[in-house]
Amino acid sequence: MFIDASALVAILNEEPEALLFLRLIEEACLPVTSPVATFETVLAVMRITGWDAGAAQDFVTELLAMLGIAQEPVTPAIASEAVSAFARFGKGRHPAALNLGDCFAYGAARTLGAALLFTGDDFSRTDIARP
Template identity: 30%
Template structure:
């Protein structure tokens, strides 16, 4: 499973659906995240020491994946088909495209929160709004 930034933000901020998302993470055989998502998470949470994020990754046994050429190829596809300005209701941003790329390149379901990815062909790990 690939974990999107939106799911990690919800978990780390203790939002209403954090328990459901954490259960999905805990129950997954493989727990992966794009390196791009970790930077995005750092920016969103303004974690000055990185300790909150690093501890979460370690505790949940989440593997950080490099952005390789396959991820990039799928991310570029996502931008063309689902990105902002494409006309798609998904309106994926830069980070979303990279996460989409990781999910497609690894043939993994994606754990996310919100509606953006529901307008794409990525396989959801669970439906959380």
Template identity: 40%
Template sequence: MSAFVDASILVAILARESDYIEQNDRLLSHDHLLWSPISRWETIGGVARATRYGDALSAEIADAFAQENGFDMVQIGEAEARIASEAHRRYGKGRHDAKLNMGDCFAYACARTNNATLLYKGDDFARTDLR
């Protein structure tokens, strides 16, 4: 089964948060891993903030991890944009308890358009219709 990897789980792993081993095991239990330019961007920023490595080193770390684990980069197209807008309308901050932000809405859309499980940390996506 394919899994779209949200930035939240990547930041947890790459910044070695307290649950990084558990999150890494969850990630490695899937045989086809996906991310997008937006999740890459969010991961780099999250790692840079959490570690103070700066953007360039954080990008190297994120890209190396993705390459080592065989991530495929999915593109953001018309279908993803449409579904992300719908996710924002249904689950966006100020509209729903899920409180999805822009990056979350695009992760939701990428998982949906690629028929993939969404790997994430936290409980925001659990409040949506993704399973």
């Protein structure tokens, strides 16, 4: 299962789906995320807490380790799938309006053959599998 930044932020903010997301991550055989999703999560932590980049990055790194979420590198295959995602579902092209981070999450999930854990309406308007 690929974990999108939106799911990580939902957990951190204790949003209504946070407990469900924690259970799904715990039950997943191999929960993964990417440097792009991690970057987005760090930016959200900085915005929410007012912490500096180092503190936010350390916090997110510890969170990923605690949850057993591995980092999947962005490969050329993932980047290519992200471009395809933008062509099909990108902002200004489709109601899903995927942004750069969304396209890379979609690309990673597709390339890895994994379900995508997310919150929000954007991915719901695509063909990506949800856990």
